[in-house]
Amino acid sequence: MASERVPSVVVVGAGGVGVICALSLCTKGKSEVSLVVRSDYNHVEQKGYQIDSCDYGKLDSWRPHHIFKTAEDAASEGKFFDYIIVTTKNIPDGPVHSKVENIIKPMLLNNHSIDATRQSNILLIQNGIDIEKSILETFDQKEYNYTILSGIEIVGSTKIATGTIHQIGTEKIFVGAFQPDDSRAKEAAKQFVDIYLNEGQNAAEFDPRVRHSRWNKLIYNAAINTTTALIGLDVPRALQFGVDGKSTEFEIFRPAMKEIIKIAASEGIILDEASIDIFTNISRNLMFKPSMCVDREKGQLMELEVILGNPISIAKKNGVDTPILSNLYFLLVMLQGKLKEANGLIKFDEETCRIVN
Amino acid sequence: MASERVPSVVVVGAGGVGVICALSLCTKGKSEVSLVVRSDYNHVEQKGYQIDSCDYGKLDSWRPHHIFKTAEDAASEGKFFDYIIVTTKNIPDGPVHSKVENIIKPMLLNNHSIDATRQSNILLIQNGIDIEKSILETFDQKEYNYTILSGIEIVGSTKIATGTIHQIGTEKIFVGAFQPDDSRAKEAAKQFVDIYLNEGQNAAEFDPRVRHSRWNKLIYNAAINTTTALIGLDVPRALQFGVDGKSTEFEIFRPAMKEIIKIAASEGIILDEASIDIFTNISRNLMFKPSMCVDREKGQLMELEVILGNPISIAKKNGVDTPILSNLYFLLVMLQGKLKEANGLIKFDEETCRIVN
Incomplete structure (x- = not known):
């Protein structure tokens, strides 16, 4: 210029x-x-x-x-x-x-x-x-x-x-x-x-290292944004409503975050595991609804593919196992379908039980 | 008598x-x-x-x-x-x-x-x-x-x-x-x-064999009742809204059903794998919402513990791995918490971000 x-x-x-x-x-x-x-x-x-x-x-x-x-x-x-x-x-x-x-x-x-x-x-x-x-x-x-x-x-x-x-x-x-x-x-x-x-x-x-930063942010988004969107809960409630106030954190958030770190590593991007603690605690005591949760509650489509679909594709390509993230994805795909139908982007025929093109 | x-x-x-x-x-x-x-x-x-x-x-x-x-x-x-x-x-x-x-x-x-x-x-x-x-x-x-x-x-x-x-x-x-x-x-x-x-x-x-019958019915309930409740969809939509119309069936329903069969086997109850096909197809082309889904949509508590919590406890006791069922459970526990709060059974304090006893 x-x-x-x-x-x-x-x-x-x-x-x-x-x-x-x-x-x-x-x-x-x-x-x-x-x-x-x-x-x-x-x-x-x-x-x-x-x-x-x-x-x-x-x-x-x-x-x-x-x-x-x-x-x-x-x-x-x-x-x-x-x-x-x-x-x-x-x-x-x-x-x-x-x-x-x-x-x-x-x-x-x-x-x-x-x-x-x-x-x-x-x-x-x-x-x-x-x-x-x-x-x-x-x-x-x-x-x-x-x-x-x-x-x-x-x-x-x-x-x-x-x-x-x-x-x-x-x-x-x-x-x-x-x-x-x-x-x-x-x-x-x-x-x-x-x-x-x-x-x-x-x-x-x-x-100076864009992909690193994006994968790091994904630690939060792929685990917490997605889960709260699925249930329609702010982060503190999602944490507290777990079994003994613990299962959301230890059975979903943290394992899902570890999966993102493993996928990133398979791409040569080494993320700091300290992010897991940081992101788990960042809104533990602060009323906050992540963007996908807000979108879902507004009846709008969620940024599901760029937050979860793309990382899972990379995991599949690189042979990384992602049991938690994949399960969240396959559940959220259904929710996205529900939102698409509500927004008139797809039509479902209850007679044939099929999506009409 | x-x-x-x-x-x-x-x-x-x-x-x-x-x-x-x-x-x-x-x-x-x-x-x-x-x-x-x-x-x-x-x-x-x-x-x-x-x-x-x-x-x-x-x-x-x-x-x-x-x-x-x-x-x-x-x-x-x-x-x-x-x-x-x-x-x-x-x-x-x-x-x-x-x-x-x-x-x-x-x-x-x-x-x-x-x-x-x-x-x-x-x-x-x-x-x-x-x-x-x-x-x-x-x-x-x-x-x-x-x-x-x-x-x-x-x-x-x-x-x-x-x-x-x-x-x-x-x-x-x-x-x-x-x-x-x-x-x-x-x-x-x-x-x-x-x-x-x-x-x-x-x-x-x-x-003559009650536990066998109950485990068999659980093949349906633990996989399909739970998933549809989580998303709030009838069975045909849940199936069709999956990736290419397939992921709900092949990544959630069928693997979850297999986990129930494995848990039952660990209790000495051998279920017929043919049930997986039967239950997957039973409402594929029939508009039907399972009971937990209906309860959730009515804002009522779901039969989560007897349908999913108890089988998972048995799996844990017997060392059976249940990645799909456990993930569904930990997600549904949050949804149950949301329903409990809506029904006044628990109170959540947004100041302290804790459940108030």
Whole structure:
């Protein structure tokens, strides 16, 4: 990228994470920020966002530089986006239009048509493992001249009403290159930290070992996110409702976490076993419902494949035994089917007892 | 029992099973039948039952010989009950008064005080394994002079409204002695078949090997009842919503069934593996929700301990590995905790994140 040019950024997904992401960028003032708002578009266009943020205070009628109703609208403006940031849920088994490769497609193609020599950087601020693969399989990396960046975001931020964001936990983001040998991606990740970090407000760090970080986060998500989603319980209740207050921890959480550590090891990624204690204890005494549990209770599809399906595929490929994780997966697949039916994504015929295509 | 005396029977539990049980006995006309009605008492006392039965036709204002509001009321009439039949759910982790040993207590004690030399026969028409043990542990069998009979009931009967019973499936009951060496129990079971069987209407058979039959039924209940309860799905959907329509069957149902067969074998009970196919296919193409699933959806406690907890205890004692069943159990224990909290049986303090005693 030319140094004199202010990078242009588009954020797709205007939930609790996406809006704070746009706000952090705008606060820094080193980029031009577009946000794809979709369902809240009319409200935000007229009234802007109402934000109550522990990092940035109370904001009324806040807007980023540009808002768009769809990714297609953003792409049709004739603007090159140096960073295409996706903050939606990653649900490869969900509706076609919500798959990550389809979300970025209009903007990546538009960038390519504007200037094929200029580098696009796709930043996925999403859960799970192997989420970059469908992009690499869909778009030739040389032809479309892009890098893929990983964002691991820790932020207690929720859209509590239309155009209304409530952030209660300080934002911390780790950004790095999905492909460890891609030096251009590393540079882009470092530049992103530079246009994102607001000292004394949020935190942003370059992540030199993305896969390691993602597997580490998966220790929590694959064990605790999944279990609580299956039962529909916050973490403290899930722990206390076990046999003698112990079986959830010692028969599910900890063995499942160990299975993730074994799968990661089979990929050459050595995780610190201390994470098991940390993640088991992190919300033992704190009322917290992980995201998959929240999704299930809202009747929305869960990020099941990227959190559990993909790690299990890797385990199978590498010959790692995963009795607990596999059982959780095969149970959650049924729950996901129930959610799909409730959302009209599949139809079940009670006469033939079969899914109708 | 003296042959000239008509046996006196009390049925505790007036749901779909209990009312048809009383009706079968009354139709035969060889016993004096009392029914403990509890919640529907006032309605039934005034208007009797409205019954639509595939076995006995449409009945209006039907009543057995006697109705009582509680087991205590039944016991206080000064009447000796030759058969004490329990058709309630068996939930040892439920409220104290609903434990089976407490349900039968007033009548067994009353029988004992009326005539300690006369034999009481306790017939448990309930799901699960080892359900006779709490009775044997609570009441000395010689002192209280009782036998325990096992009833396995197949009947599509439901209480669809207050005092209103709808029976769509012909009743079939298998009755035998829980204790295989108890010849008095075997005689009592055979006599029961005699006072119960209405040729051409219902079916009743003496069961010479009770534990075998119960373990066989457990093949279905421990695998399919449990899984569908966990997700809240009927059996056909549970099967079809698996990965490629297969994982529920091949990764959960069939392996779980095999574990039950292994546990039974460790107890010297050799089950026919053909049951796995039979039970997997029995409701593949038939909309059906097993009882634990129905209970969960009604917000009622599930028969988790007698269907899954007890077999797993036996497996542990005998060194049988049960990865699938144990995982289902530790998940369902959390769901049972959620149901207990919703029913006010436990309290959870969100400040301390602990169950309050």
